[in-house]
Amino acid sequence: MNFRLTKGNFLKTGAYIEGDSAVFTFAAEKEDECSIVLLDKSGNTACVIDIPAEYSTGSLYSVRLHGFCGNEYAYYFRINGKRCIDPYATRIFGRENGMIKQEVIMATK
Numbered sequence: 001m002n003f004r005l006t007k008g009n010f011l012k013t014g015a016y017i018e019g020d021s022a023v024f025t026f027a028a029e030k031e032d033e034c035s036i037v038l039l040d041k042s043g044n045t046a047c048v049i050d051i052p053a054e055y056s057t058g059s060l061y062s063v064r065l066h067g068f069c070g071n072e073y074a075y076y077f078r079i080n081g082k083r084c085i086d087p088y089a090t091r092i093f094g095r096e097n098g099m100i101k102q103e104v105i106m107a108t109k
Contacts, residue, residue: 003047007055008062014088015075022068026086028079030056035078036063046073 008023015024028034030053040046055063077084085092 003049003065003067005049005051005055006064006066008064010057010060010062013060014090015086017068018064020068021064021066023062023064024075024077025060025062026077026084027059028056028061028077029059032079033081034061036065037076037078037083039074039076041072041074043074048078 008025010025012023013025013027015022024036026034034051034056036049036051037045038047038049049063049065051061051063055061075086077086
């Protein structure tokens with residue numbers, strides 16, 4: 001899986017589809033190690049996309065993934081090795097034994 005990364009839109013937080021790309025904007029400090037983890041429909045890791053600090057402004061990161069099909073993946077953010085659910089997600093699914101197994105699906109607004 002090979003996505004082209006460019007800067008996203010810092011004015012709109014969360015994740016959304018725009019044309020043939022997805023935009024992810026989330027809070028993290030510039031010094032933080034940040035990734036977007038994409039999960040396939042079975043909940044397995046399909047891809048980990050490391051986000052360079054150059055895609056941050058202040059305490060926000062924003063990245064556009066060109067060539068993204070949002071209906072095929074769920075996602076979560078990994079910040080400094082910790083799994084983080086998108087606080088702006090429109091749906092959370094996949095609870096197993098009280099634990100969230102698979103985090104968030106892509107909003108298609």
